[in-house]
Amino acid sequence: MRLPVIINSSSGGGSTIVTPVVHCRSLAQAVISSTVAGEVLTDCLTRRLENNGQVLVAAAQNWTESYRNYYKRKFASAIKEKLCRFSEAPHHDVESYELPDGRTIEVGAERFQIPEIPFSPSMVQDATVMSTLANAFDDGIVEIDGIENAENIASHAGLTEMVINCINKxxxxxxxxxxxxxxxTGGPTSEPQLKERLQKDVQ
Incomplete structure (x- = not known):
């Protein structure tokens, strides 16, 4: 039987867990987890789109702020799943995305930048993203278990480092x-080319 390393990113997007399995048993002492997962990517994409002038929820909607923020993240999550992907080289191709209300927004370099965050959490230190995320944490708009502020995201180990540290244990x-x-395993790990990218990094 081959010995696997299982990477699970929960369907809710709140955590990424790397677990080694030896002789049909997971080794608890070598399990490594991170809260940099789908929720973080959704929030970063939301902030990047808004910083670029894209309006996810029309101002005409007579919604409360919390309801508006909920739908912003819901729409950003759908955009992430449909348009975001890994790329060997920098791309700035723009893709259109139609929102439920019929409006169309443009998504450019974010499509390729957001998937890189699990590998390089320090990318959230990008000035515009960090400042807007920091404000979102301060205002209570963004709440992620295990992450108290935007700076805490950048301090996490990347996915490649997590796998290497797990195996070394x-x-x-x-x-x-x-x-x-x-x-x-898990919804977020179905990202196109994620497995190929990870295998290339750890070899």
Missing amino acids: CEGCHHAELYSNILL
């Missing part, structure tokens, strides 16, 4: 097989 005789059998 296992016996050396298992390393090669664990590296060659990385399994992805």
Whole structure:
């Protein structure tokens, strides 16, 4: 039986967990988790789109602020799932996305930048994103378990580092097989090219 490293990103998007499995048992002492997951990506995409002048929820909607913020994140999450993807080279191609109210917004470089955040959480230190996320945390608009402020996101280990640290906590005789059998589970891990990108980084 091959020994897998299982990477699970919860469907709710609140956590990413790297678990090594040896002889059909997970090794609790080597499990590594991070709160940099789908929720963080959704919030970062929301802020980037708004910073670029894209309006996710029309001002004409007579909604409370909390209801408006809920739908902003809901729409941003849908955009993330449909348009965001990994790319070997920088891209600035613009894609259109039609919102439920019939309006169309343009999504550019964000499509390729947002998927990189789990690998490089420090990317949220981008001045515009950091400032708007910081304000969102301060105002209570963004609430993510385990993350108290925007700076805390940037301090997390990236996904590649998490996998390497996880495997290094296992016996050396298992390393090669664990590296060659990385399994992805959970909604956010279905991101196109994520597995290929991760395998390339850890080799």
